[in-house]
Amino acid sequence: GAVVxxxxxxxxxxxxxxxxxxxxxxDFQATTMFWYRQFPKQSLMLMATSNxxxxxxxxQGVEKDKFLINHAxxxxxxxxxxxxHPEDSSFYIxxxxxxAVFSNQPQHFGDGTRLSIL
Amino acid sequence: AQKITQTQxxxxxxxxxxxxxxxxxxTSDQSYGLFWYKQPxxxxxxxLIYQGSYDEQNATEGRYSLNFQKARxxxxxxxxxxxxxxxxxxFCAMKRNSGYALNFGKGTSLLVTP
Numbered sequence: 001g002a003v004v005x006x007x008x009x010x011x012x013x014x015x016x017x018x019x020x021x022x023x024x025x026x027d028f029q030a031t032t033m034f035w036y037r038q039f040p041k042q043s044l045m046l047m048a049t050s051n052x053x054x055x056x057x058x059x060q061g062v063e064k065d066k067f068l069i070n071h072a073x074x075x076x077x078x079x080x081x082x083x084x085h086p087e088d089s090s091f092y093i094x095x096x097x098x099x100a101v102f103s104n105q106p107q108h109f110g111d112g113t114r115l116s117i118l
Numbered sequence: 119a120q121k122i123t124q125t126q127x128x129x130x131x132x133x134x135x136x137x138x139x140x141x142x143x144x145t146s147d148q149s150y151g152l153f154w155y156k157q158p159x160x161x162x163x164x165x166l167i168y169q170g171s172y173d174e175q176n177a178t179e180g181r182y183s184l185n186f187q188k189a190r191x192x193x194x195x196x197x198x199x200x201x202x203x204x205x206x207x208x209f210c211a212m213k214r215n216s217g218y219a220l221n222f223g224k225g226t227s228l229l230v231t232p
Contacts, residue, residue: 034219043209043222044163057217091161097218104151104170107213107220109163 003027004096006110014118015086021079021113023094029074030096034107035067038091047092050077084117091115120145120212124223131200132231138185139195139226141210147171150212152193153220154184157207166208169193200230 003026011019023033031052036044048069049057056069066088068080077096081088093112097105121144131137143152154166169177169184177184185194197204207227211220 032218043224044220046219046221049217049219093161093163095163095220104168106153106165106168108165109155112161112163114161 004030004094004108004110006094006113008113009111010114010116012116012118013084016083017117019081019084019115021081021092021094021115023077023079023096023110025075025096025098025108028096028098030077030098031074033071033077033094033096035069035077035079036093036095038093038112040091044093047079081115084115086117089115089117120147120214120221122210122212122221122223124210124226126226127224128227128229130229130231131197133200133202135200136196136198137200137228139197139208139210139228140192141194141223142190142192143210143212144191145212147215150215152184152186153211153213154182154193154195155209155211155222156204157209157225159206163209167195197228202230202232204228205230 005024007022033050035047038044047062050069050071052071058064071077095107095109097107123142150171152169156164167179167182169186176186181198183196207225209225210223
């Protein structure tokens, strides 16, 4: 089945550091990838939709200058948390669909990245 | 706008018993789909089952089945013969018609006891 790889799985860094998270579709081309954030004991909330070759679409309340998204190829999207602060500590998870226009296709998720900012 | 509601924050079930996890939704779309995902403590999201609004039969996938009641706008997940490995968070979700991201409910934490 379709596989999405996310790296790194765990990051601990100092406040003020920028952190890059990669999301790769391993066996299919993903024109669209999604980035979600999940705080402890809460649900997944969409941060942004990443489209290959164009600018990402951010959800209301998500700072696009803080959460930089690049989708340079059909198999790779990156999320960079710039100048991270403790309140950015969260679980970040990406997903991709090889046929997003078909509503019955499940999205395939990466394993997520646990980000801890000290 | 869509809304997904999961009213059970936590559920307990004994091993080998069946359990039903509730999900109600609200949408103005005529055509839509509902998904259930399982999230173990390790964090990954595991797709379980899908139900389309025009599907005539309730979806089934192994021990998972969906009790879909369109008029009531409910899509409850039924897990039969629960196993200890079923202990996890379970999320009901609906794909947006614009952009195709998923809207998730708040989730239900299921604990299967011996």
